[in-house]
Amino acid sequence: MNLKHLVRPCVCSIKPYVPGKPIEELKRELKLKNVYKMASNENALGPSLKAVSALKKSLRDIHFYPDGNCFYLKKALAKKYNLNNDNIIVGNGSDELIVLSLRAFINKGDEVIIADPTFLVYKLAATIEEAKIITVPLKAFRYDLPAMKAKINSRTKMIFIANPDNPTGSYVTQSEVESFFKGLPEHVIVFFDEAYYEYQETKDYPDTMKYIGHKNIIISRSFSKAYGLGGMRVGWAAANKEMISYLNQVREPFNVNRLAQAAAVAALEDKKHILKSRQMVRCGKRYFYNEFKKIRLFFVPSAANFVLVNVGMNSTVVYQKLLQQGIIVRDMTDWGLKNFIRVTIGKPKENKLFISHLKKIIGKHK
Numbered sequence: 001m002n003l004k005h006l007v008r009p010c011v012c013s014i015k016p017y018v019p020g021k022p023i024e025e026l027k028r029e030l031k032l033k034n035v036y037k038m039a040s041n042e043n044a045l046g047p048s049l050k051a052v053s054a055l056k057k058s059l060r061d062i063h064f065y066p067d068g069n070c071f072y073l074k075k076a077l078a079k080k081y082n083l084n085n086d087n088i089i090v091g092n093g094s095d096e097l098i099v100l101s102l103r104a105f106i107n108k109g110d111e112v113i114i115a116d117p118t119f120l121v122y123k124l125a126a127t128i129e130e131a132k133i134i135t136v137p138l139k140a141f142r143y144d145l146p147a148m149k150a151k152i153n154s155r156t157k158m159i160f161i162a163n164p165d166n167p168t169g170s171y172v173t174q175s176e177v178e179s180f181f182k183g184l185p186e187h188v189i190v191f192f193d194e195a196y197y198e199y200q201e202t203k204d205y206p207d208t209m210k211y212i213g214h215k216n217i218i219i220s221r222s223f224s225k226a227y228g229l230g231g232m233r234v235g236w237a238a239a240n241k242e243m244i245s246y247l248n249q250v251r252e253p254f255n256v257n258r259l260a261q262a263a264a265v266a267a268l269e270d271k272k273h274i275l276k277s278r279q280m281v282r283c284g285k286r287y288f289y290n291e292f293k294k295i296r297l298f299f300v301p302s303a304a305n306f307v308l309v310n311v312g313m314n315s316t317v318v319y320q321k322l323l324q325q326g327i328i329v330r331d332m333t334d335w336g337l338k339n340f341i342r343v344t345i346g347k348p349k350e351n352k353l354f355i356s357h358l359k360k361i362i363g364k365h366k
């Protein structure tokens with residue numbers, strides 16, 4: 001059967017998103033007992049135990065549809081971030097909020113400005129909406145906001161800013177965002193993707209929430225990273241009430257399942273778990289930076305829970321050899337970053353294992 005004449009042309013032009021290799025798949029393929037996933041920026045500590053027990057409790061009710069309005073989760077988020085419930089939308093992962101934002105606002109041919117390289121879902125979702133995608137190269141592994149602003153014209157509808165960025169881990173500062181907003185035309189919506197927000201610890205990280213109500217801004221955050229709930233699929237976005245109402249118009253009625261909502265409410269309350277996760281990531285990054293320096297590998301200092309590092313040789317080979325040892329990282333070749341891998345901070349034992357195998361593979365045993 002040939003369906004080419006039926007499918008939308010934009011669907012054929014999509015390069016599918018390739019996720020990090022699942023642990024189960026590698027165990028199956030290589031018959032390995034121990035596999036460490038350091039590929040998808042998940043929380044190596046695991047979920048909050050409070051979230052796990054909330055999940056168990058809500059299992060009894062799974063014959064009921066979830067609350068399509070995510071009332072309790074919105075209430076908890078609103079309290080924590082000093083917002084109103086109607087400033088918030090919850091999604092099936094923050095991925096869904098990217099998709100919904102484009103679905104609500106993009107007409108065919110509208111221009112969407114993204115960095116190159118950056119998180120792949122912006123391009124993928126914008127392609128489905130038949131947007132014209134304008135890419136702006138990173139400058140020294142950072143978003144180049146002035147160059148992105150210079151690309152704005154009357155057809156520009158949305159600009160995506162991953163902050164901290166994936167795969168670099170770099171971030172844009174408050175003063176950069178301040179000048180970016182100065183004189184920004186009102187027909188442009190700025191989408192700040194703050195999936196790694198909980199890990200940034202610098203004073204000049206921008207407070208984007210303060211622009212809600214003054215600017216056309218959508219801010220998304222995730223429960224998949226520091227909150228350790230990647231498998232539940234929960235993310236949320238904040239924006240002004242009218243913006244949120246349009247996003248709600250295009251979402252499915254029950255987009256966030258009952259278990260995910262219960263887990264997210266409990267995770268949000270577990271302050272100790274977040275503190276521990278941040279501590280683990282802080283120490284892990286310090287360890288990686290020191291080790292990379294010792295063996296003279298270039299890396300990008302990261303505000304998130306992963307590090308982008310140039311391994312000085314074919315990164316696909318390094319990736320494959322690490323797989324043989326049961327360590328899954330991300331090869332960055334397909335992202336246009338030749339010789340780079342991205343490694344998620346693990347527990348200390350995993351970090352050490354990764355470094356010792358990496359040294360053997362690249363032939364540096366200092």
Ligand SMILES: Cc1ncc(COP(=O)(O)O)c(C=O)c1O
Pocket residue numbers: 040041092093094095096119162164165166193195221222223224230233234235
């Ligand atoms: C920058 C960025 N945004 C969004 C996401 C998606 O997160 P979620 O699991 O909330 O859909 C990721 C996941 O890797 C990411 O790196």
